[in-house]
Amino acid sequence: MSDPFVQIDGVDLRYGGPGGVLAVSGLTLAVNKGEFAAVVGPSGCGKSTLMRLVTGLHLPQSGTVRVGGQLVTKPVSIAGMAFQNPTMLPWRTTLENILLPLEIVEKHRHRLRQHKAEYVAKAEKLLATVGLKGFGDKYPWQLSGGMQQRANLCRALIHEPELLMLDEPFGALDAFTREELWCVIRDLHAVSGVTIILVTHDLREAIFLADRVFVMSSRPGRVLNEHRIDFPRPRELDLIYDPDFSRKVQQLHSEIAEARQAQ
Numbered sequence: 001m002s003d004p005f006v007q008i009d010g011v012d013l014r015y016g017g018p019g020g021v022l023a024v025s026g027l028t029l030a031v032n033k034g035e036f037a038a039v040v041g042p043s044g045c046g047k048s049t050l051m052r053l054v055t056g057l058h059l060p061q062s063g064t065v066r067v068g069g070q071l072v073t074k075p076v077s078i079a080g081m082a083f084q085n086p087t088m089l090p091w092r093t094t095l096e097n098i099l100l101p102l103e104i105v106e107k108h109r110h111r112l113r114q115h116k117a118e119y120v121a122k123a124e125k126l127l128a129t130v131g132l133k134g135f136g137d138k139y140p141w142q143l144s145g146g147m148q149q150r151a152n153l154c155r156a157l158i159h160e161p162e163l164l165m166l167d168e169p170f171g172a173l174d175a176f177t178r179e180e181l182w183c184v185i186r187d188l189h190a191v192s193g194v195t196i197i198l199v200t201h202d203l204r205e206a207i208f209l210a211d212r213v214f215v216m217s218s219r220p221g222r223v224l225n226e227h228r229i230d231f232p233r234p235r236e237l238d239l240i241y242d243p244d245f246s247r248k249v250q251q252l253h254s255e256i257a258e259a260r261q262a263q
């Protein structure tokens, strides 16, 4: 068995110095290459902190974080990220927004200048994959919230990251759009084989998408339990009406309710 692709070992992270908020403590979790992991837990339990630790935006005070076998000591360039509110630059077209990470990451900047057409074609292909064919020249404010979130996913994927971190990416969307985007993510994962860590409050989203769901304790957060999700792939949306699916949702729900009580 090869080493996990993402490995968090006994991590403590406290915000704001010695007397500050202990956000996570003894956090240990491992995600394999190509796996789809979801993280759920009570509000404020440190899910976003976990994302920042894996991407190197915060460094732990104790314990270690490894991505692709490398100790994380600075922001990780092989990760793509998408958050709840897509922060697209309003003065750039959707396509220009998608290309933005390539302008920022040093190693891509030079290539982008020399091979612009190739990258534009890649961005257009991604737009087509998420159902936004032909929308590249629109400005973000000309797109609906769901469309912006689709474009946001393209932006997270443009540099072909080995790891995709999704922090409540569909939280602000209506139920129908959210379910449509579950299918977009499901298909992106199936074709690209990218490793995904999804943080969500939506237990159905976690179970529909993930291979494994990690349940966190109340703050300071640590992993209380993990659930392997064995529903065969590809999963169709009607799976969410399956009694076994509902049982799993209920089980996770009670675990989180218990974790909240334990605060």
Ligand SMILES: Nc1ncnc2c1ncn2[C@@H]1O[C@H](COP(=O)(O)OP(=O)(O)OP(=O)(O)O)[C@@H](O)[C@H]1O
Residues within 6 Å of the ligand: 015, 016, 021, 022, 023, 042, 043, 044, 045, 046, 047, 048, 049, 050, 219
């Ligand atoms: N920059 C910061 N400075 C101080 N405290 C912080 C900071 N960021 C987060 N915290 C605190 O750390 C704890 C964990 O926060 P985090 O955002 O990781 O939780 P979360 O599980 O993602 O929350 P939610 O479910 O509400 O989105 C919270 O108590 C939060 O108030």
